[in-house]
Amino acid sequence: MTFYLALSVLLFCVGLAGVLARRHAIMALIGIELMLNAANINFIAFWRHSSAADDLSGMFWMIFSVAIAAAEAAVGLALVILVFRHRRSVRLDELESLKG
Amino acid sequence: MPTDVILWILGGLILISAVMSLALRNLIHCALFLMVCFLGLAGLYLHLNAVFSGLVQALVYVGAVGIILIFAILLTEGGGTETGSHLGSQWRTGIGLAVLLAFALLGAVSNSPQTTQAARHTEEPTVREIGLKLMTDYLLPLQTIGLLLTAAAIGAVVLAMQEPKPRKDETP
Numbered sequence: 001m002t003f004y005l006a007l008s009v010l011l012f013c014v015g016l017a018g019v020l021a022r023r024h025a026i027m028a029l030i031g032i033e034l035m036l037n038a039a040n041i042n043f044i045a046f047w048r049h050s051s052a053a054d055d056l057s058g059m060f061w062m063i064f065s066v067a068i069a070a071a072e073a074a075v076g077l078a079l080v081i082l083v084f085r086h087r088r089s090v091r092l093d094e095l096e097s098l099k100g
Numbered sequence: 101m102p103t104d105v106i107l108w109i110l111g112g113l114i115l116i117s118a119v120m121s122l123a124l125r126n127l128i129h130c131a132l133f134l135m136v137c138f139l140g141l142a143g144l145y146l147h148l149n150a151v152f153s154g155l156v157q158a159l160v161y162v163g164a165v166g167i168i169l170i171f172a173i174l175l176t177e178g179g180g181t182e183t184g185s186h187l188g189s190q191w192r193t194g195i196g197l198a199v200l201l202a203f204a205l206l207g208a209v210s211n212s213p214q215t216t217q218a219a220r221h222t223e224e225p226t227v228r229e230i231g232l233k234l235m236t237d238y239l240l241p242l243q244t245i246g247l248l249l250t251a252a253a254i255g256a257v258v259l260a261m262q263e264p265k266p267r268k269d270e271t272p
Contacts, residue, residue, distance in 0.1 A: 002209060002210065003107060003111065004148075005209040005212070006206060006209055007111050007114065007115070007144075009202060009205040009206055009209060010115055010202060010206075011114065011115065011118055012201075012205075013198045013199070013201055013202035013205070014115065014118045014119055014122060014198070015118070015122075016194075016197070016198040016201065017122065017194060017195045017198035017199075018121075018122030019194075020188070020190070020191070020193070020194025020195070020197060020198065021122075021187055021188055021191035021194040021195050022122065022186060022187065022188060022191075023186060023187060023188045024127065024177075024186065026127060026169065026172060026173055026176070027122065027127070027130065027186075029169070030121060030122065030130060030131070030134050030169065031122060033134065033161075033165065034118055034121075034122075034134075034137070037137075037138070037141055037161070040141070040157075041141065041144070044145055044148055044150050044153055045148065047150070048148045048149060048150060056225055056229070056230065056233050059150060059152065059153055059225070059230075060233070060234075060238055060241070062153050062156075063153065063156055064241055064245055066156055066157065066160050066161070067160075067245045067248075067249060068245070068248070069161075069165070070160055070164055070165060070249070071248055071249050071252035071253075072252075073165045073168060073169070074168060074252050074253060074256040075252050075255055075256050075259070077168055077169065077171075077172035077256070078255070078256035078257075078259040078260040079259060080172055080176060081172060081175050081176060081259075081260045082259050082260060084175070084176040090176050090177070092188065093188055093189055
């Protein structure tokens with residue numbers, strides 16, 4: 001159990017570092033996908049280690065989380081393509097029109 | 101014990117490919133390493149005796165999310181290597197924060213009383229059981245997620261759609 005929790009923590013922090021450090025918008029989306037997957041490890045690990053006999057809630061949490069992540073990826077990538085079409089750039093630090 | 105060896109190999113594969121998918125300069129290589137990481141996670145779920153979840157992970161992440169990531173990369177940067185620095189201006193702060201959070205969370209995990217529980221090794225639920233549960237207990241979440249996915253798909257199409265060029269004879 002400790003193994004799965006530690007793996008989840010490390011994967012989450014790798015994803016967080018990627019979101020915070022990379023300049024490219026698609027890399028930020030990849031980091032977010034890694035963080036969501038780290039949460040899914042916890043759902044499955046706690047489900048397989050829980051004492052409830054025939055409760056499937058951990059698996060359903062994971063499946064709904066996967067569905068939401070897929071929706072998020074589709075909308076996020078469509079936004080990236082839209083921003084690229086308008087600005088010819090998807091560098092996160094060059095998108096500063098809203099800066100005061 | 102062989103099962104421990106499999107776990108360590110899978111964990112190492114997941115972590116190394118995750119780091120590679122965020123550290124490389126070529127975006128296509130990043131997406132391919134991300135798909136390797138997702139495959140490792142699917143193997144981890146299979147090893148945890150959660151077969152359905154593992155197959156969902158392989159289908160949705162490796163199949164769908166990986167492919168649309170590669171499409172988006174090709175539609176924006178043309179798949180080339182990034183020019184200039186690939187790190188943001190505050191990358192030291194970001195990585196420092198992530199390392200700090202990792203230490204805090206690892207400390208919390210190692211002190212947790214939950215971690216002493218052993219695995220149950222019960223039967224994997226059959227697809228029939230999963231379907232029955234989805235159609236009875238989880239009907240409302242299922243319908244809601246269907247609505248959300250439809251809305252997201254339509255929204256993504258509307259966002260990425262080319263606007264038609266304004267016709268010249270329609271100037272107001």
